[in-house]
Amino acid sequence: MRKNIVAGNWKMNTTLDEGVELANELSTMLENRPVNCDVIICVPFTHLVAVRGVIAGSQLQLGAENCSEHDKGAYTGEVSASMVKSTGASHVILGHSERRQYFGENNEQLLAKTRLALANDLKPIFCVGEVLEERENGSYNDVVRGQVEALFELTPEEFSNIVIAYEPVWAIGTGKTATAEQAQDMHAHIRKVISEKYGNDIADNTSILYGGSCKPSNARELFAKPDVDGGLIGGASLKAADFMGIIEAFD
Numbered sequence: 001m002r003k004n005i006v007a008g009n010w011k012m013n014t015t016l017d018e019g020v021e022l023a024n025e026l027s028t029m030l031e032n033r034p035v036n037c038d039v040i041i042c043v044p045f046t047h048l049v050a051v052r053g054v055i056a057g058s059q060l061q062l063g064a065e066n067c068s069e070h071d072k073g074a075y076t077g078e079v080s081a082s083m084v085k086s087t088g089a090s091h092v093i094l095g096h097s098e099r100r101q102y103f104g105e106n107n108e109q110l111l112a113k114t115r116l117a118l119a120n121d122l123k124p125i126f127c128v129g130e131v132l133e134e135r136e137n138g139s140y141n142d143v144v145r146g147q148v149e150a151l152f153e154l155t156p157e158e159f160s161n162i163v164i165a166y167e168p169v170w171a172i173g174t175g176k177t178a179t180a181e182q183a184q185d186m187h188a189h190i191r192k193v194i195s196e197k198y199g200n201d202i203a204d205n206t207s208i209l210y211g212g213s214c215k216p217s218n219a220r221e222l223f224a225k226p227d228v229d230g231g232l233i234g235g236a237s238l239k240a241a242d243f244m245g246i247i248e249a250f251d
């Protein structure tokens with residue numbers, strides 16, 4: 001069966017010292033505490049190696065927030081999937097709406113990134129989600145279908161390593177959460193889109209996370225929905241106690 005997952009997305013927050021401190025706090029809080037989900041923290045590239053050292057032996061897994069669409073070479077400033085993998089990370093967020101919106105990442109680039117992540121044995125946390133206008137004009141199901149279908153050149157085996165994160169853009173960092181019903185409807189839609197291409201087994205085994213102003217006070221209701229398999233957490237992942245509160249929503 002598919003896994004429940006709570007993943008933190010630190011975005012461009014924390015200095016190295018602050019990040020190490022936060023990781024330390026989290027791994028201490030998780031010590032000797034059984035959790036009913038996988039817990040991943042996705043941190044800035046600069047923090048990966050140090051955070052890996054801090055969380056070694058804990059229940060925390062490590063992820064990056066992006067990787068290059070290129071394998072290696074003359075791409076100044078870029079970080080490749082193999083570099084990410086070599087830090088000890090197991091996951092990488094791809095296609096976050098901030099990358100799509102501010103850095104113009106398109107479906108073709110995201111497929112290339114996904115392929116490189118998979119080739120380097122990283123599990124992509126692949127983000128999809130509509131903007132407010134698309135929610136309001138009713139095109140949101142088609143928009144998200146298109147974003148998921150961008151991955152449909154993957155083989156079934158490759159696709160079975162993908163985690164999807166549904167993050168309605170209007171809910172990210174706005175304090176405005178999708179209702180649990182809106183999340184459930186979209187997650188069921190995404191699972192159906194996946195099953196049309198890859199069949200029920202793969203669709204049923206794909207973890208689909210909700211993201212967008214998820215916090216301890218709403219996580220339980222969201223995660224109780226049958227097709228919501230956890231969360232991708234931005235702001236609330238920067239405070240250890242809040243992140244723990246969300247992890248504990250799986251009890």
Ligand code: PGA
Binds near residue numbers: 167174233234
């Ligand atoms: P938020 O961000 O929890 O701060 O809304 C979620 C995300 O962008 O991954």
